[in-house]
Amino acid sequence: MNVVINLLLFLLPILSSLWIAQSFNPLSSYQTLQTIDGAAIYKKELTNGNEAYLQVIDLRKLQIDQITGEVDNMGLNEGKYYKGEGGHYSPFFKTKLFSEVTDEYKNLYANNVFSMINCSFFEQYESSSQLSFPIKLNGVVISGGTSPYGPIKQPKDKYYSNIHLKALVWNSKQAYITDYDQVSGSPLNQNAVKNAIVTYRYSDHPAKVLAQNQANKYQVMGTLNKDGVKGDELLLIMTVNQATLDEAADLLRKLGVKGDIITVDGGRSTYLFNSQSGNIIVPQLSNSQENSAFRDLPHYLGLRKKTKNQVAPKILISQPVNKVLAKKDQPYLILWRDNLNGDVSIKLYDGNKLIQNISSRTASDGVYEWTPRISVKEGYFIRISSWKDRNIFGQLQL
Template structure:
């Protein structure tokens, strides 16, 4: 009898968990819109005719691309958050029209594309803009951030004197959200961290802190472990069209997210694109003028399947609005987009004359920090070429 009782006591938690799993499905109130191997998009009807859109991204099967506009100005010593105020650069990135970005992304990756969202907060509403907080792109910290609403010496509101910014870090297996240290740059200063964005915990967003938690368009992000192996392999992105940040975060909590929840750029800039459904939420026109100010954004995240590419290899470089001339002994970011895994070479030319071999071999990952040791003359151009096929190249006119 004692053996039977012990067996029942052992089995009870297992049976209870199984029964709960069978009777409660947190996604049961969501309408599936698209599912591929590694990602899914759902829609949930909220009160008063509002909607929420949930993306579930499995990082073991999906790849995340960070897409920025080209550099218009390096913003030398203007970075406030990476390794101390004024210790790093904070470039002005050209704002890119959301439709142009999605078109280019689909041309590069065809049917592998799943979705795209806008991401980092930005500072200026003009042709190019600085980003609010640091970003690491494929191993390179590309901006130190300039936001006046954060833990700097003189923030615009005293609430932000001591807030703790958060970092979303991801690789090809998992993602996690952790504290950011603006004095050391951790975790972005770690070599193992290749891609990361710094942003607010949802509850520290100025819309909640300073604007009475108003309902608006928002994007909140959390991570989740569903395979039983250590590490959160799922990235959950919730996009709401009219809700408070608390309500948006609560939707993720109900799906099982237990750790930190962050928010990225929202409001009138909010953008959600899906390959099958098209533009679901698009940035709005400005109420103050006819120009589509909020439709041009500086930083996006694209999500695509890791399977082999289905289109011809290509290198894409768009010319920024103003030509930025690299300066001797000062850092300069070379940015491009491509759709192949092989290495590239980067060279500086004056017409047909080779001026400098900037890098004979570097990864085709879209970013290279160059500090020229020579004077660069207007009219030179930078050529990025595939190492496998020199006929595959892109050029940036200086």
């Protein structure tokens, strides 16, 4: 009899936890908009007619692409948050209309596209802009960031003197959020880290700290482990159309997120596209209604299935706002988008004349840091070609 009683006492907590897990579904208050293998997007009605949109992304099955405009100016030695102040460049990236970026992404990946959002904070509401904080794109730190609202020597507000910026790091298996060190550049300085963005913990966003936590459009992110194996394989992205940052973060907490929660660019430039629902939230015009300051953005995240692409191979490059002349012995970023399965070659031409073989073979990952060792003349152009088929190429006029 004692054996039976002891067995029941042992099993009771386990059975209770199973019953609670089955009876409480944190997604029960969300409406499903689309689910595919490895991703889902849900809608939740908030108070006063406001809405929240949740994306649950399994990084083992979905690819996250960083999309930036071409470089307009390298901003040499202007970086403030990588290798110390002035230790890295902070380029001006061409700001691109959200619809143009989405159409291009669908052109490259067609039915594999799941969603797209705007991402990094940016500094200038102009035809090209620097980014607020560092990002690493396929192994290259392409910006050192320039925000005056961060832990630099003379921030615009003393609150930011001692905050810890956060880095979201991801790969094909998992994601994590950790403290960022702007002097060493850790973890972005690690070779194993290929893609990462640096940003605020949600509670350090200026809208919360300096603007009394006003309700607005925001995007917050957290990571979650659901398979029991070490490492968070799920990335959760919550987009709200009229809520405070505290409310947005609390929605992720209720879904089980226990670690840090970060925020990315929001407000009027908030963008959320889904392949089934279309444009859910679009960037707004500025107050004057005369320009597209909040509709043209420098940095996006595209999410797509990793399955085989059925679209013809393409390499896409668009001209920056101004003609950029790469300078001898100074770094220059060559950026492009493609859907190739193989590598590319990168060459410098003057008309039909080959001037330099920049790289005979490199990964088709959309970024190459080039330091010319020769004088580059106006009128030269860079050609990126498929290594397998030289008839597939894109060109950038210098």
